[in-house]
Amino acid sequence: MIAAEDKKTALREFMEKAKAGAHPESQLIAILHHAQELYGHLDQAVMDEIALTMNIPTAHIWGVATFYHYFNLKPKGKHSISVCLGTACYVKGAAQVLETVKKELKVDIGETTQDGMFTLAETRCLGTCGLAPVMMIDDKVYGALTPKKTVEILQSFYPPSCRKPRE
Amino acid sequence: METKAITINIDGKSYKTQEGLTIMQAADQLGFHIPRLCYHPKLSIEGACRVCIVEVEGAKSYVASCAYPVMDGMKIRTNTQEIRRARRDIVELILDNHPQDCHTCERDSNCELQRLAASMGIRKRHFEGERKKYDKDLTSTSVIRDPNKCILCGRCVRICSEVQKVTALGHAHRGFQTVVMPAYNMPFRDSVCTTCGQCINVCPTAAFVEKVYTQDLFAKLNDPNIVKVAQIAPSVRAAIGEAFGLEPGRAMEREVAAGLRRLGFNYVFDTQFSADLTIMEEASEFLERFQGKGKLPMITSCSSAWMKCVEQFHPDLLENVSTCKSPMSMMGALVRTYFADKIKKDPREILSVAVMCCTAKKYEAARPELMVNGLPAVDMVVTTREIAWMFKSAGIDLLHIKGEDFDEPLGLSSGAGAIFGATGGVMEAAIRTAYELYTGETLMDIELESLRGLAGIKEGKVMIDGKEIRVVVAHGLGNAATVLDMVRKDPDRYHFIEIMGCPGGCIGGGGQPYAGINSMPLDEECLKKRAEALYGIDRRKTIRRSHENPDVQRLYKDFLGRPLSAKAHQLLHTHYKAKEPRGIIPQELKVR
Numbered sequence: 135m136i137a138a139e140d141k142k143t144a145l146r147e148f149m150e151k152a153k154a155g156a157h158p159e160s161q162l163i164a165i166l167h168h169a170q171e172l173y174g175h176l177d178q179a180v181m182d183e184i185a186l187t188m189n190i191p192t193a194h195i196w197g198v199a200t201f202y203h204y205f206n207l208k209p210k211g212k213h214s215i216s217v218c219l220g221t222a223c224y225v226k227g228a229a230q231v232l233e234t235v236k237k238e239l240k241v242d243i244g245e246t247t248q249d250g251m252f253t254l255a256e257t258r259c260l261g262t263c264g265l266a267p268v269m270m271i272d273d274k275v276y277g278a279l280t281p282k283k284t285v286e287i288l289q290s291f292y293p294p295s296c297r298k299p300r301e
Numbered sequence: 302m303e304t305k306a307i308t309i310n311i312d313g314k315s316y317k318t319q320e321g322l323t324i325m326q327a328a329d330q331l332g333f334h335i336p337r338l339c340y341h342p343k344l345s346i347e348g349a350c351r352v353c354i355v356e357v358e359g360a361k362s363y364v365a366s367c368a369y370p371v372m373d374g375m376k377i378r379t380n381t382q383e384i385r386r387a388r389r390d391i392v393e394l395i396l397d398n399h400p401q402d403c404h405t406c407e408r409d410s411n412c413e414l415q416r417l418a419a420s421m422g423i424r425k426r427h428f429e430g431e432r433k434k435y436d437k438d439l440t441s442t443s444v445i446r447d448p449n450k451c452i453l454c455g456r457c458v459r460i461c462s463e464v465q466k467v468t469a470l471g472h473a474h475r476g477f478q479t480v481v482m483p484a485y486n487m488p489f490r491d492s493v494c495t496t497c498g499q500c501i502n503v504c505p506t507a508a509f510v511e512k513v514y515t516q517d518l519f520a521k522l523n524d525p526n527i528v529k530v531a532q533i534a535p536s537v538r539a540a541i542g543e544a545f546g547l548e549p550g551r552a553m554e555r556e557v558a559a560g561l562r563r564l565g566f567n568y569v570f571d572t573q574f575s576a577d578l579t580i581m582e583e584a585s586e587f588l589e590r591f592q593g594k595g596k597l598p599m600i601t602s603c604s605s606a607w608m609k610c611v612e613q614f615h616p617d618l619l620e621n622v623s624t625c626k627s628p629m630s631m632m633g634a635l636v637r638t639y640f641a642d643k644i645k646k647d648p649r650e651i652l653s654v655a656v657m658c659c660t661a662k663k664y665e666a667a668r669p670e671l672m673v674n675g676l677p678a679v680d681m682v683v684t685t686r687e688i689a690w691m692f693k694s695a696g697i698d699l700l701h702i703k704g705e706d707f708d709e710p711l712g713l714s715s716g717a718g719a720i721f722g723a724t725g726g727v728m729e730a731a732i733r734t735a736y737e738l739y740t741g742e743t744l745m746d747i748e749l750e751s752l753r754g755l756a757g758i759k760e761g762k763v764m765i766d767g768k769e770i771r772v773v774v775a776h777g778l779g780n781a782a783t784v785l786d787m788v789r790k791d792p793d794r795y796h797f798i799e800i801m802g803c804p805g806g807c808i809g810g811g812g813q814p815y816a817g818i819n820s821m822p823l824d825e826e827c828l829k830k831r832a833e834a835l836y837g838i839d840r841r842k843t844i845r846r847s848h849e850n851p852d853v854q855r856l857y858k859d860f861l862g863r864p865l866s867a868k869a870h871q872l873l874h875t876h877y878k879a880k881e882p883r884g885i886i887p888q889e890l891k892v893r
Contacts, residue, residue: 159887185885189885192484192485192493192882193462196484197471200474200475201473
């Protein structure tokens with residue numbers, strides 16, 4: 135874990151380097167990437183800091199940050215779930231898997247659970263069609279999913295005392 | 302720059318034109334009007350709407366004529382059956398997710414999109430698109446943002462960043478979800494928006510409109526227990542005729558005075574009177590600073606959008622800004638005190654209304670530091686557009702009404718007060734008076750041509766008693782930023798700086814009548830004619846110097862004492878403070 139002060143210094147150093155190079159104004163995306171790497175997401179304070187240092191209006195930064203899906207404007211959960219909606223998974227019931235995750239975690243795509251445990255994303259083909267339908271949690275692939283199995287996997291991330299009773 | 306003469310063929314006929322023009326520019330010069338929507342001559346090329354497509358022989362698809370350069374021998378077709386159909390389809394698609402509420406829309410009969418649809422012959426909607434469902438942003442004192450009406454032409458974004466260099470607006474998100482909004486989707490009120498209202502001027506639809514007070518005002522005008530007082534800004538009289546179908550350039554101050562009385566105002570005062578008063582205070586303040594008491598260069602403080610801009614974008618120069626309130630707020634302060642005393646009325650029972658060319662004045666009226674004895678100096682600000690609508694709604698025909706004079710004791714003005722509305726006018730008026738206050742002699746050559754006209758930045762020199770005074774005038778907040786950068790680099794370059802927030806000065810304000818059928822918003826010819834209306838008023842006056850205004854002299858004798866007296870300071874001056882959020886002016890953006 136990097137201390138908050140060190141993150142700030144790292145971002146500032148990155149920006150100073152960008153400013154010293156050619157066309158600093160065209161470095162915005164690289165800076166936003168770097169900031170997201172450091173902080174996990176882009177919040178207003180970070181974007182304000184970039185605006186002041188790089189002399190770029192905040193409305194412009196906001197436009198770029200909202201345009202690209204890669205940028206997270208909200209904090210990410212501890213674990214990231216990607217449910218595959220590629221063709222093979224879809225015909226094998228990916229939609230029901232996604233529905234189950236949404237219902238179980240009470241989040242929509244792009245959102246993070248209230249306890250900060252999971253962020254839900256959708257994705258296209260993970261290249262493991264033989265295991266369809268699949269989802270990935272962090273870098274682990276879970277295959278041949280059913281709604282029941284999906285719930286069990288999600289619950290396995292919580293200590294037994296916190297798990298919900300089975301319905 | 303030398304431009305090469307070339308030949309192009311439009312719709313089967315050859316024409317001479319110059320290299321370097323776009324197809325649209327060349328066509329305009331030759332009398333072909335290609336339909337357009339996102340294009341604006343003062344702004345960069347967006348090429349977003351595709352309404353201006355034409356056929357170019359050899360090109361794979363239709364090209365956007367606003368962005369495509371002419372080339373020698375080029376064969377262009379602007380009006381084939383296919384092009385007409387394609388353009389109509391494009392406009393239909395723009396309409397597909399547009400609200401179907403023309404007859405209740407603020408821009409009904411004044412809407413560029415509506416006019417465009419009519420010219421395309423769209424009489425039926427073939428498609429029903431998904432609609433946008435966003436809340437209106439009603440938080441600003443001045444400007445309402447309604448994303449549902451927005452067609453994403455980007456004119457507002459471009460004028461805000463390119464001309465005003467404020468960049469309060471940007472395109473956020475993408476595809477169908479794209480919305481023009483302030484940073485972080487924050488309420489307009491909390492953004493860097495200076496409330497200048499230029500987004501309203503250039504918006505082809507009603508995605509930006511001013512906050513309207515007309516119904517409140519109608520209600521108040523019916524209250525028999527209050528005294529209703531109006532003041533009107535110089536630039537209102539120079540432009541209101543346009544809202545009644547007149548060509549720009551007709552000065553209608555006497556008609557407006559008569560109209561306001563018919564609307565129910567008991568007293569109609571002239572902001573030009575308090576412009577004269579502003580000059581007395583401002584010229585005196587300048588001379589004090591010039592003689593070593595205070596910071597130079599001194600910067601004018603009449604423009605409300607400029608004042609919000611300086612607080613957020615240029616707080617390092619706040620000490621250079623004149624402490625004078627604007628003419629509107631000076632008038633408001635006098636209405637609550639001097640005038641209330643005269644008519645023996647409780648100031649709380651006076652409704653103080655300002656008719657302004659400006660949306661930012663709505664913001665100024667709400668500033669707590671400008672309150673007078675706990676009351677706002679001005680209760681309500683309505684724009685030229687709003688008052689024109691009220692006149693029409695009340696059946697007041699400005700074209701045939703018999704003109705009337707303004708009321709005493711705050712209605713008489715000099716020519717110097719009139720030219721306040723045009724860029725350079727405040728400086729010219731101040732010099733006329735400062736010269737005489739300093740030397741004791743009358744400045745004979747009072748028309749300062751070098752400070753007139755629409756050049757973005759105008760410099761001038763005046764000799765006062767053997768001393769050279771260097772002045773500069775800027776209009777539009779982008780030009781203002783350029784001048785302030787020059788001051789930061791060379792603080793002794795100027796003594797006196799006039800800044801007006803809008804292109805052309807107040808005459809190009811965010812509350813002025815919408816562009817007519819044959820002109821673009823902020824058309825230079827229109828601005829020139831409005832300015833000329835004010836210079837005409839000046840020329841026709843016998844009194845052309847603010848200090849010669851007998852009612853201003855009487856006000857000082859009976860009430861204020863002298864310029865910069867304690868009482869004058871208490872009522873007519875104020876101080877401004879740095880404000881958040883901080884504004885950022887990127888260096889690489891060009892001002893056109």
